Amino acid sequence: MKTVTIKNITLGTGSPKIIVPLVGKTETELLEEAKHLLTIDCDLVEWRVDFFEQVADFKATAKMSQKIAEVLNEKPLLLTFRTKKEGGELAFSDNQYFELYETVINEGTIDLVDVELFMDDKRVQETIELANKKGIKIVMCNHDFNQTPAKEEIISRLCSMQEKNADICKIAVMPQSSDDVLTLLEATNEMKTKYADRPIVTMSMGQLGMVSRMSGEVFGSAMTFGAAKKASAPGQVPVSELRDILNTLSL
Numbered sequence: 001m002k003t004v005t006i007k008n009i010t011l012g013t014g015s016p017k018i019i020v021p022l023v024g025k026t027e028t029e030l031l032e033e034a035k036h037l038l039t040i041d042c043d044l045v046e047w048r049v050d051f052f053e054q055v056a057d058f059k060a061t062a063k064m065s066q067k068i069a070e071v072l073n074e075k076p077l078l079l080t081f082r083t084k085k086e087g088g089e090l091a092f093s094d095n096q097y098f099e100l101y102e103t104v105i106n107e108g109t110i111d112l113v114d115v116e117l118f119m120d121d122k123r124v125q126e127t128i129e130l131a132n133k134k135g136i137k138i139v140m141c142n143h144d145f146n147q148t149p150a151k152e153e154i155i156s157r158l159c160s161m162q163e164k165n166a167d168i169c170k171i172a173v174m175p176q177s178s179d180d181v182l183t184l185l186e187a188t189n190e191m192k193t194k195y196a197d198r199p200i201v202t203m204s205m206g207q208l209g210m211v212s213r214m215s216g217e218v219f220g221s222a223m224t225f226g227a228a229k230k231a232s233a234p235g236q237v238p239v240s241e242l243r244d245i246l247n248t249l250s251l
Helices: 028-037 056-071 094-107 121-133 153-165 178-195 239-247
Strands: 002-005 009-011 017-022 046-048 076-078 112-116 136-143 168-173 202-203 222-229
Touching: 017 028, 017 112, 017 239, 028 046, 028 056, 046 056, 056 076, 056 094, 094 112, 094 121, 112 121, 136 153, 153 168, 153 178, 153 202, 178 202, 202 222, 222 239
Parallel strands: 017 046, 017 222, 046 076, 076 112, 112 136, 136 168, 168 202
Antiparallel strands: 002 009
16 A cells, blocks of 8 residues: 655555645635634645635636645645536536646646546546646545445446546545445445555545544545535534544544
8 A cells, every 4th residue: 555645644544634625715715714724633625626716717726726825834735626516516617627727736836636537537647647747646536425336336436546547546425324334434445455555535425424534544544524614525524523533543
């Protein structure tokens, strides 16, 4: 298992690292939120750029990433445009999605970028190559807000992310029962023990799946998302409680 180190944070070893979303709509809100996150016990910050009201202005978004990174200082910054079909705030064309990423990778200041698994493969590879040249890590992801796929399908998607050269492979699914939560945890454990050669991040969403956000060290998930003020996905645990839980469960 390769670990991934970003600034002073190493993913793939020890307790899951805590990542917190930035979901402000304006520059003022974002900078206030970023300053607030400096007072919170989290390891990384995810800027959910689909909430940003100027996101269609790619150069303004790149400039905003510089301002956020300056405030965050040593906390790594993950840039994420979550598409509408995977639970995001805004409908973007594929062209807009990739042009946004190209601009921010070239002109902004970020440490990681989130790329969705089921996007055009050629353009995904171009984005990955560009990010690699800049030393930016790739979090490849897939979200299913309707169901929990079979264990074999979850593993297949994570393996596909590895094959596409992601640095970190992430999947989030929605449980309809406690059996679904077990399916996600079984898939995570099997992926970790049999197939993963890099960090994976898995979660079962909602209240039912909350246990999966806390048990990553046992089953193999390298990161967990906590909520500072506003959650960006259902079931995120408040950061103030999350670190204590992770420490209690630490091996």
